[in-house]
Amino acid sequence: MSTERDDLTIGVLALQGAFEAHLEALARCDVKTVAVRVPDDLDDLDGIVLPGGESTTMSMMLERNGLASKLGEVCSGSLPVFGTCAGLILLASEIVDGRDDQIALGLLDAVVVRNGYGRQVASTEVDVDVDGLSGSFRAVYIRAPRVTAIGDDVEVLASRNGDPVLLRSGAVLASAFHPELSGDDRLHEMFVDMCAAQAIEAMMNDTTLRTGCESACATERTS
Amino acid sequence: MSSEEGDQNPAGTATMRVKRGLAEMLRGGVIMDVVDADQAKVAEDAGACAVMALERVPSDIRRDGGVARMSDPEMIIAIQETVTIPVMAKARIGHFAEAQILESLAVDYIDESEVLTPADEAHHIDKWAFDVPFVCGATNLGEALRRISEGAALIRSKGEAGTGNVVEAVRHLRSIVGDIKKITQADSAELFEWAKRLSAPLPYVQEIAETGSLPVPMFCAGGIATPADAALVLQLGAQAVFVGSGIFKSDDPATRAKAIVEATTNFEDPHIVAKVSRGLGAAMPGLEIEGLDTRLSERGW
Numbered sequence: 386m387s388t389e390r391d392d393l394t395i396g397v398l399a400l401q402g403a404f405e406a407h408l409e410a411l412a413r414c415d416v417k418t419v420a421v422r423v424p425d426d427l428d429d430l431d432g433i434v435l436p437g438g439e440s441t442t443m444s445m446m447l448e449r450n451g452l453a454s455k456l457g458e459v460c461s462g463s464l465p466v467f468g469t470c471a472g473l474i475l476l477a478s479e480i481v482d483g484r485d486d487q488i489a490l491g492l493l494d495a496v497v498v499r500n501g502y503g504r505q506v507a508s509t510e511v512d513v514d515v516d517g518l519s520g521s522f523r524a525v526y527i528r529a530p531r532v533t534a535i536g537d538d539v540e541v542l543a544s545r546n547g548d549p550v551l552l553r554s555g556a557v558l559a560s561a562f563h564p565e566l567s568g569d570d571r572l573h574e575m576f577v578d579m580c581a582a583q584a585i586e587a588m589m590n591d592t593t594l595r596t597g598c599e600s601a602c603a604t605e606r607t608s
Numbered sequence: 609m610s611s612e613e614g615d616q617n618p619a620g621t622a623t624m625r626v627k628r629g630l631a632e633m634l635r636g637g638v639i640m641d642v643v644d645a646d647q648a649k650v651a652e653d654a655g656a657c658a659v660m661a662l663e664r665v666p667s668d669i670r671r672d673g674g675v676a677r678m679s680d681p682e683m684i685i686a687i688q689e690t691v692t693i694p695v696m697a698k699a700r701i702g703h704f705a706e707a708q709i710l711e712s713l714a715v716d717y718i719d720e721s722e723v724l725t726p727a728d729e730a731h732h733i734d735k736w737a738f739d740v741p742f743v744c745g746a747t748n749l750g751e752a753l754r755r756i757s758e759g760a761a762l763i764r765s766k767g768e769a770g771t772g773n774v775v776e777a778v779r780h781l782r783s784i785v786g787d788i789k790k791i792t793q794a795d796s797a798e799l800f801e802w803a804k805r806l807s808a809p810l811p812y813v814q815e816i817a818e819t820g821s822l823p824v825p826m827f828c829a830g831g832i833a834t835p836a837d838a839a840l841v842l843q844l845g846a847q848a849v850f851v852g853s854g855i856f857k858s859d860d861p862a863t864r865a866k867a868i869v870e871a872t873t874n875f876e877d878p879h880i881v882a883k884v885s886r887g888l889g890a891a892m893p894g895l896e897i898e899g900l901d902t903r904l905s906e907r908g909w
């Protein structure tokens with residue numbers, strides 16, 4: 386089942402960090418995009434990306450722009466969310482080495498250590514194998530977080546020397562690396578597919594839209 | 609960046625993609641000049657995405673004169689131990705030994721900076737020789753591309769540091785962005801003339817013609833003192849801001865720092881910039897450019 390790609394609107398949290406690169410990658414996946422800065426930007430999304438950047442800055446700006454509680458609400462519903470690097474940190478249930486006031490949305494049952502591989506001199510790019518993708522994926526790690534423990538319901542899609550670096554749990558996808566920097570849109574495609582599937586399911590569950598769903602379900606994928 | 613370019617890159621640390629990658633992570637943020645660990649903490653608490661360690665803020669360098677050098681390593685280490693955000697530090701133009709020391713301290717970015725007294729009158733540092741990425745200042749596109757050809761992974765406008773006067777930063781940004789626009793309009797034959805006129809490598813000029821942007825991120829520095837200044841330079845095309853004397857030479861550094869962070873995120877929303885601009889106390893005292901004894905932006909070439 387799928388829906389038309391250009392019917393989907395995916396938000397990218399645009400408070401600080403690599404949001405432009407995500408917006409460009411999603412545009413190449415033929416979905417509509419929104420830069421999310423204020424609470425109203427969270428309305429009517431089919432998915433949201435939490436980008437890399439400085440997680441403490443993002444956490445403070447979530448509070449100051451009044452986004453924190455609404456983001457938690459929309460994401461703890463069934464809205465698909467893709468967190469990369471600092472975005473993974475925001476999603477985690479426990480942050481080691483964070484600030485006391487730092488937001489942990491708790492949508493991903495994982496313990497994460499900020500800058501867990503060291504400073505910028507330890508930043509690196511290496512190929513990883515990803516479950517569900519043929520051929521390797523170039524993973525770019527920038528002062529990357531390290532996932533040290535995960536819950537039973539968290540699926541590991543890729544690892545680096547035994548550490549989980551790409552995780553999925555329900556509607557949550559999270560990476561310790563930066564798929565938006567590698568010029569390879571396959572993980573964004575994977576996320577868009579998750580958003581499309583969720584949009585269909587939401588329509589199925591909404592009786593008032595049942596007719597619309599049937600027509601959407603009948604539509605062939607265009608991409 | 610294209611996947612083809614990635615395939616040519618060897619895997620590992622210190623690739624150009626990894627160096628530019630950290631600059632990508634700093635976009636939309638504020639990098640604050642700090643001279644000690646206490647200031648670094650104030651900066652981090654205000655929401656800085658990184659701090660820049662230096663011996664004296666530019667306005668003090670301007671006032672006191674003398675040779676301005678790399679910071680004491682002890683101070684840099686104290687800052688690294690105090691904050692968890694990236695720590696940058698400045699080296700003098702051409703002073704590769706200072707840069708080697710900063711690399712040994714594992715700072716996250718080195719600023720080869722005209723704010724410090726230049727150590728070499730003819731040569732900038734060969735930045736390809738380092739694993740730590742470099743940011744360099746530029747007043748125009750040719751200067752930016754020469755620094756990139758030497759290995760800089762991030763360009764900032766020079767502005768006129770320590771003045772609290774944004775006019776030079778605006779001039780530099782408009783010059784860089786304006787020439788980029790013109791190059792995208794040029795035909796392939798005209799690109800050779802552009803490379804000659806800019807004294808810059810042709811491949812970078814051709815890349816700009818194709819992509820319409822600098823090959824590395826471009827931030828703004830030099831003279832930013834208010835939230836409105838940040839909103840101005842971001843709308844002119846800067847992707848993040850460095851704030852030096854503007855914060856710690858103002859009446860209320862913590863509040864002003866926080867306001868500049870908020871204005872940087874919300875630079876397109878004048879209602880929010882207005883809100884955060886209220887009641888900040890006095891900004892740093894500003895200086896007219898014509899009255900300056902030393903033009904820091906003329907250092908480097």
